[in-house]
Amino acid sequence: MRSTTAARTTTPGSSLVRRTAVAASALSLALLVGACGGSDDSSADSDKNSGKSGDKTKASAAAKPAADAAGATALPQAELEKLALAEGDVKNYKIAKASAADVAAGAGITTDNNACTPLIDVLGLRPTGKPGASTPLRISSVPQKPAADAPPEDALAALTSMTITAETLSSYEGQGAPEALEALRAAGKACAGGFTYTVGGEKTKVTKVAPATYTAGDEAVAYTVTTDVEGEPTTSPLVAVRKDGLVAAFVAINLGGESKQPKDLIDAQLAKLG
Template structure:
């Protein structure tokens, strides 16, 4: 990705991905037909909170005002639900929050803007935005509901490989590709994928997601890193967040 157009590219991908949230595997044990869903209170207690993830600030679930937008392709709706932290399929209870990576000061942080060269300023600006922001969602189901919810996402990753549009008549809600990625392998089942959006000047930007089933509870993770998008650096759903959330579901 060309750095000269990084700011415009980042703005475009924010509209195409994070705005949705603000409007924006491996086989394992079965949940069982007699599985009982966690209550809303139990699910909120199981959700990661401030202090649970080293190096990340975790917001409160109550602060998250996220709605799932409509999607023009029903088969891709589970992916949109993952993006917004909402439950894939109908759940008995759900909860969500956001984990934001904490940044350490860089060598240029002590310099005034006037003392920075053009290259140093651009590097410092990009570095300041190189923060993983992950929307985390938990949903719980009765019976085999969690297995069905997980399957709806894994099927959507395959069926929506050519992209989809979320939202009504919005250029900002277009994704051109959905591709499976290597996930954490956590829980009873897991699937990871990347969402690609076309940006300006023929460039592209990616966001990353993972869905993990823990018995009759499904955890979803959706990660954006604007600085990485601007510089073309690789990133993924942070393992620290997945591990911390998985530990609270054991």
């Protein structure tokens, strides 16, 4: 899904196409498969575990003591899926389980720095650590439809205003959930200066992982991930929130403009967790 550079004209339409392609290339292939594939019903349960290491930044609320999660029992897959966001839970968003293709693409992402693996896990719809159950989602905002007589550029602008979000909801045994957040903190610190990841044989350079602030749940970790795509920086907010033994991790990208933390989705997910 990398942009082709055959035509770099400065017409509004071609500029929007290029921005969309650049933004799309900045996020993991796993997320983009879902964005481009519509709402197929082929979904895959993600009880796979990935991620070692961790990150250490200040990007959260005052955390509840990890001891609060010490007695957590991992939920069965079916119970966890009932708690995950679903179509109709959040207005103006299309929500679907990640497909088998999404999960397979995410599983194939590698990095040149193992310390950054927890960040790659979030980018690739993979759970960090060793959850007892995990379910990945792909979420896209519903763009406003332009008027019937609107010029083609307006229709393209509406499409490129769409925000794509990947969420992975995971349930952990014992201290697994706090440990997953701690792993992300350590990874953020170790990989602040950037790293390279590979998807389908194609390398992408993350130039910076900057701490951000997010307050929610028992504790939260947040970053702004900047990716260099064909010389253009593209940012993606990454947020992981813990509620007892559950962790909801999000990464978002806007195809044509500024990418913002998906607060409405995070709030809706936490409300559903109770």
